[in-house]
Amino acid sequence: MLRLPQHIKGWAMLFMLLIPYHLLLAQSSTTFDLTSPAAIYEPSKKATEMVRVADIPVSYYTGKPNISFPLYEIKCGSLSHKISLNYSGSGGIPVESQGSWAGTGFDIAVGGAIVRTPVGRPDEMTTMGYNDAAGSTGLPLWSTANPTFWLNTLSTCDKKNMGDDRLDMIPDMYYVHFDGQSAKMFFDRTGAVFFTPYKPWKLTGSMTTGFAITIENGTKYEFLDIETSTYDVETLPGDDGSNFTCKTAWFLSRIVSPNRKDTLKFNYTAASFDNFDDLPSETKYTAVPDQPVGCLNQQPPSDNATKTYNHQTSNSFTLTSIVYRSGKVEFNSINDRADINTGDKARLKEISFYSAAGQSYTLIKKIKLNQFYANAAATDVLKKRLFLSNFVELGGTDSLQTSFSYINPDGLPGKNSYSQDHWGYYNGAFNSSLIPVLTDGFIDYAGANRELDSAAMQCGLLSSIIHPTGGVTTFEYEPNAYSFLKGATIYRAQHYDSSAVNATATATTMSGSLPSIYRDTVMVNLPKVPGVLSVTYFLTGIIPTDPQATVEIYDGSFNLVWAAGNSNGTTRTQNISLNKGATYYLVAERVGLNEKCFITLNYRNWNYFTAPALYSKLAGGNRLKRVTTFDGFNHANDEVVRFKYQLNDSISSGYLLDEAKYAGYSYVPYYCTGTPAAKGGDWMMYNRYGNSLVALGRTQGSPIGYSRVVAQYGENAENGTEEFTYTLPGFMDTGGSGYPYIPRTSYDELRGLQIAKRVYDSNGRLLKSSINEWNYNHIAGSPNLRWVWGAKCGVQRVSNTFDGGCPTGPDWSFNIGMYKTFQFWPTLKSTTDSLFDVSTGAGLGIKISYSYDSVNAQITQKDVIGSDNIIESTTYSYPANFTGTAIYDTMVARNMLSEVIEQRITKGGIQIYKEKNNFSFYNGMIAPLSKELIRADQPLENRISFSAYDSRGNLTEQGKSNDLREVYLWGYNGEYPVAKIIGASYSTVSSLVIPANLDAPADDQAIRTEITKVRNALAGKSAQVITLTYSPYGKITSETNAAGLTTFYTFDGLGRQTSVRDHNGMIIKLFDHKIAAGINQ
Template identity: 25%
Template sequence: MTLNVDWFMYNVKFVSAILFVVLFVSVSRGQPELQKIIPLTPNAASIEKYTETPISYFTGTANVSIPIYNISSRSISLPLSLSYHSGGNKVEDLASWVGLGWSLVGVPSISRRINGLADDSPFGFFTRYHGRTAKKMYDSVIIGGQGSWDYIKDIHAGVTDTEADIFSFSLLGKSGKFFWDQETSRFYTTPHSNIKVEFIGGDFKITDDDGTVYFFGTKETSTIGGAPQGNITTWLVDKIRDGNATDSLIFSYSYDIQVVKTLNTKSKLLWGSDCSQTQSIMTTNNTGAYSVSTITFANGYVQFIKESSVRQDLNGGYALKNIKVLNNEDYLVKDVEFSYHYRGSGTAPEDKRLMLDYIVEKNGTNEDKKHLFSYESTIESPSRLSFAQDYWGYYNGAIANTELIPTANVVSPAGPIQVPGANRDVNPGYTQFAILKRIQYPTGGYSEIEYENNQIYSTDVPRKYIQVGSSLTADEQTPPSSFYSTTFQVNNPPDIFLNNNLGGANVSIQIGGMNCIGCSSLTLQGLDAGNSHINTTISYNLSYYLPNGNYRMTANFGTQPPEDFENFYYIISWFAVDPVAPPLNSYVGGLRIKKISSYDGLGGRVIKRFRYTTSPVSDTSSGDAFGKAYFLAFENYTCIKYLPVGGYTNQSSYRMVAGGGYSQVSHSGSFSGYKTVYEFVDSLGSLGANEYKFTYVKDVVANLSPFPPPASMEIVRGQLKEQNTYRNNNGILVPLRTTRYEYRDEFFDNNAAFSFRTKLTREPVYANGDMVEIPQYDHLGYENIAAWSQPARKTEITYDQNDPNKLLSSVTDYEYNDSHYYRNKMHTKGSDSKIKSVISYYPSDLSLSSSAETARLQLITQNRLSEVLKEEVVKEGNQIKELKTNYKQFGNIVMPEEVFQKIGNGPSESMIRFLNYDSYGNLSSQQKTHNIIFTYLWDYNSTLPIAEVQNANTNDVAYTSFEADGAGNWTDIVPVNVDATTSTVSGSKSYNLTPTGLKRNGLNTSTSYVVTYWSKNGAYSIVGTSGSVKQGKTVTLNGHSWTFYEHLVSGQSTITISGTGKIDELRLYPKGALMTTYTYRPLIGITSVCDANDIFSYYEYDGLNRLQLIRDFEGNVLKTFEYKYQEVQQ
């Protein structure tokens, strides 16, 4: 669950740009209504109060998200925001260009995890091997033969690829992954969806299921060390286009070369021959990095301006300094400034961390919306190249580490041994370095966040071992005896290190100090039925496997023991799980939220505390790992050592590898999840609690060479199963509500990209340049499977607070169409046991006729598959309502044409008609069937409605205030005659009329038209004027007088207004119609409204573009607005 934080900021509560996105009218509403086209008039910018900072309960992370700006074009909206990940900072984390832990969210992108070769490389997975898929070739490898070995050789020579890369994508409002399937030659997404992915000429094109098209063509590459050519790691979006190709966002980028040093994999040779092994080295990565510089949209553009100096924590690259929003007139609408500092005591880039101090909205000397950030500062930040890392990469303060391979327990030919290495344990005293602790909001409030380390109750973490044993020595008895005996017990769980998962122990037996030969009898005897077969005499040091059970060890020196025999020892030792460590409650990597305290600056507060336990009073963690995390891998390897005298020997070795042979399974950036979470809420007293329960499925991880990636179950875990809400009644939690969810999960085996991985285990043998012995390999096949999960049932229970035995309940079942997997049926059963169903139909579900069928097929072609065309409401088996929307192709665009409604068994009746659209998809006219027509004119690059006319057709209206690029159906406007220097009646421009005049063509000669305007130079001439010209009110604005005139014109197919002088607010409409007009400062708001009675209202804005004044048509101030913030209470 991702929840947004609104931080004491104010937002202008009016629409400054209208996005006409036609949505299907839901049957759950009343009568179908006309589309809301005209914006609301401005209200004062509201100052929103901060109340709380929710978290993602399953992972225990706070998703702090600060909105920067919402780009609203004609039909595309792209929100820009800052997001902070609170799961902790890893040692090797490199800050983004907005600071450590922060990211700028909004620009769509594709990144990938390369498996084997890059799929788009000349021999990558997009290309079959001699026309055959990896699955067919894998089957041939299993069979064997020379051809299969040639194929394996080509794999390791880098001339073919056997593994699909995993691509991660982010779009507007959704994200996921996709991969290429060789068998079907197409991409599949996970979660399974109707998103269409294409790879064209090295670029990606993604079409969302609403028809929005994304073009990814800007590519980031990365090279390691001195590699001649790097792989593409990221594709950035160049263009977003709507389904009708009427609107688009264009992205441009700046380029930097960034050089970053990282720690590389290391292996250790444990025993065996002197085969080569990888050493721990610093790897230099050269990345051709792009950062967004401009986003251009229909009514403006956004600039991203970098700092002037290069970053101190990175060789190459710059921090983001400003985000500026400008309209098409280059007027600065918004300027957000970022400020930083660096922490870290070293001088090298790896020693420093870029930290975001604050962001503030500025405009000249005006400043507002400042957010201040404070971080943990008592823990010294480690170098990014530090080995002081826990198993998951977080700082643990172990500065004595000289490598990343941890201390390991392995079973050698001589028995279990411990190989010294790095301390990779979690250390809670160090993991919170540089973590965000406090956010201060513009209006005086603030939030404080308290963290703790993740803990899980699981065996999927590294165990700790100790050495235990039993012994006999003469020192145990004084004076010495000739007979010694003791019993001991072996009780080890199945464990790869302790007993190769058999239970029991591999014991080490040591004897000595008897000063005689054959003078003693040392025995070892099993005492249980399961180990009674063990009854042996010990005469030398050895290793021995003992199953779990009870044993007796004895030493018998007879009746005449030798002199000095009391120095003897008989010791049996073995490794066991450390009983001091918590048996299963263990630390894992990263942080979770312990408490969030929110203060409004006025004395109010809300405090939330979180417990991630199996019950409210338990200390047992409800957390678990997402899969077995193998932090070390062990492999047998055979290399060939050629002898100086000729010939060769096989050199067998056993190697331990860190970093490359294991998988750390994560979920949304976290390494653990919690099945149950409790949230306790206080506000100057306990308010109550919430209990959350989540689905939990582990990934399948194979710790088998050659170590394929885990089979991900991320899609089907972390979903809310149950939420219980309680109120506090004198210290007792009383249930208020319960909501339960069940899910339908699908795994599409037929949409699986089969891959396999190989690893060389024995080198080939050459003699005189010829291979005389073929190499040996491990190989393992796996599949990338598209998954899907959606709610199948929702149960809601409300408890009567006066009678605990009474409750209200409802159950909602959801069904999905197996052809497209959209929800097509929803059945709700209330406490009255009656069932109400809503049935939905999508473009691929119906077959229509005439123009509606043509449009339906075009919707499918545009991939607009998620649009609902028809809904039915059925109650107790009887249809009570149906609502259907027919689409039509208007020129090159497909838009709704008509809405029909059917009640019960009655006929289907037309309710609303959408009569016409302009070429950008803006609605030009609509009507309730058999009612008056509403017509709209658009301007400002066809992004804003400038006129609404009631009771008129599109062909019968015209309007201009000479503000923008449009003419409002008038012709012959000469741009040089537009005047922006003197006073106006509406907007900021007027027009110098000439005798040539302005025309409206194509009118109906049988219709009488009203033409109105404001003039500084008297009435102008209009041919066909009936009667006298009506002169209206004269107003003086900024020292200039304007007079209103009205003409009634009849019998004309073209109306021309001509003369010499200033003119503004020129209208034309049929007699009996009503026209209301609007002017704007684009991206800021409405500047004037002139109603059907030609009465003006004017709106003015301050330096930060907030509403400041409202004036009447004579310039008198009606309202004044001031914005003040509460002082912070420390």
């Protein structure tokens, strides 16, 4: 019998993934910019909202409690589609985030999209794009032997074109999300598609016409509404700018069931908007001090700064409705956001759910979203932010309100603020740039404070949920912390350390008690400490403009290296360049009592001290510290869960994937005489950037992953604890940490897999455990381990020597890096569940092991072994195992790979059960034909046959072997079975009713009246008739048994059951739903 699930109450804690790549703003090359990584361009912010959910369920691993409120589940035949309101902002609110159309931190999980992040240039761009560039140069494929030999095949023209971005060797990345499914998608140069983690999906279509993905059960998802974006990139001062247009997102347009009879249609309205408010990328260039002048007396380049602006125009879409045969959902939005300047101003006001009766629709319920603006009185649009105040479910006269409060939302800065830490979260600093304070080892450069601030970082986070019952859930957060950086430990025991402090050395003749002719010499051993050196000096005499005094600096061999001019009786200071680690002598000398002078060398020295132990450091983003649940009546009943992210009392279990890097070196050539002019050399430039040259890695959307997390129930774990451990060590991203800053090779699909869960009582005694083993499939030869090669070339030094138009000679310097984008396929190898005796510690366990078909990604065998050490094995066969049979070949062609055809169970090697599900064609559909089974080691026996289906694919007649036939009549637009008749044929029964009266009944009684025709016609015959009616929520409202007696089930406007009554209307059971009537009652 087809039923809809009962309405889900309350809320569930889920976890979701932001886009796993740190999206850097575009940077174009300038005169000095030979160091920057490949430009990565964001799709529209509307599109990125569609791809936040991860395929691997995120858990305590990231410390982020993403909260989900189920709103509705669409049911249409074999299709279902869940709509929910999700909160994913607990890690922190990025300063430049615009928030979704629901409100900051919230998303409406509905529909889906394929979203592309162009890297460098769009792959399809002629000549320059990855497809042509990788093809013309023969970039290796995953199967290429000795792939690095490719580097030897490149000409210097190829290398220069790569360095000048005229050959883009970096493939674009695609992110796919729909119906709870998620994956990264990418293509090699031949157009072959890869999904990671591996999926046995079939991709058809193209980026021009739209894509279709058929998943392993044969359901087809069509992405035909295509977003295009135009990027105008301009660097000032520097270049004339560039622009390109490409397709950046494909929105879900239709879902089609495996039998091709059921569809969900997603309708959109076109939405075009600009994005001009993002902060520019900044770069500052400074010549390294003490470089020689050129051979023609040229001077090194002066300081220079550039800003790169990326103006994006998107032609996108806004979801307006979902239509299906038994109803529709409408999304009512308005373009009135007061916190958006030129971007997408859509604000979601309400969602309406309708049931269909024939061609007419009846409103079932509404979800109203009520929002407010932080900093609502601000005159600056970008200072405001949209937040969700509450949402209200309305059904008939019933309503439920869920409300939210936040941590100091008015404390957030404008979306164009420079007050950002390394990860883009608010840090409360008064910055005028994103280029941080830096040092090149000799000179300290002033800049922005990019360090995190634990209080500022929490601004705007969800602090509490007030539930319709009056209960309150409160969240407390703390900053992320880590003791491991890229797999290496950072913690240190108590140790002897040092810090740089200001120091001086002075030679002077200023004292009057000194002889009239006097020379003061002071030796200085200049330590190797970063910092600027300077000298302060003073000279005067009877004639101040011509004092008989000198101040000088000599090296260790007493060679003069610096001497002061006349200071005219004033104290002066100037920077000086000396070799650190060398010995120098300061000399102050006078002739005459009235002649005076001094010289002071200002430098940095080490101050040694005993440093405390370093166990962990803080990182950007927040993690959950504590959750408190108040029942709305008595705080004595509060339920508290506290979280610890430690390996032990001192060491954090957190891993930071990358540290930001904001500086690098480049080279500017200078030339001498001749034709062509001979190269004289290169000046080294120290470049500082506002964006990290190394993309800060993310693991399931967080900068930090935790290998061990403990949940303590109760303030002092008086209700026990749960311990979780996850895969993380050994799966750090690789490459890309140095010039030419190729993209990092990510292993994120292998991180965060649960290894173990252990449950302890309040005394720390182990109660039960669940241990998982995984097939990581990450070494050469592993099933479904594939990759796409990418490459980037940096031109570190250039010259004016060419041969046949290609660079030649030793004055050119190229640096090429290759990297892989992996397709991984981690699979669960085994699970061992154990229970323990708290008094003895002895345990009993059961282990389940799995084997897989690597092509179709299905379980082929499950082995269970318990305390008796007897193995119970279940083997599974699928359509692909029955090739050569038309029906199963067609199922494979339609990608219906996961349908179990045959199942066999053995125990101790002896068969104890076997079944086979046979399929056949029905009017172009594929549907079950019969089921065979046996509960012994004997041949199969036919147990049930499925005789007929209607045009919608609904089963209409079936029968067990040697038994009466069962017939089903379907109503409500063919969505639900309204009658089951035993002992008659479908042809007989269907001729007794008018289908339109079942498809579009006026009310429940109309269904019962129509089925009464069948009941009366079959009276006196050996037939039984059972009648069912349904609410708009798909819940059974009445059931009339074979004797004609009806039981009634009533529901309120929100689909909550209120009573059960017998055929006389007498109450059997009442349900009373309490909602908040005052928290203090």
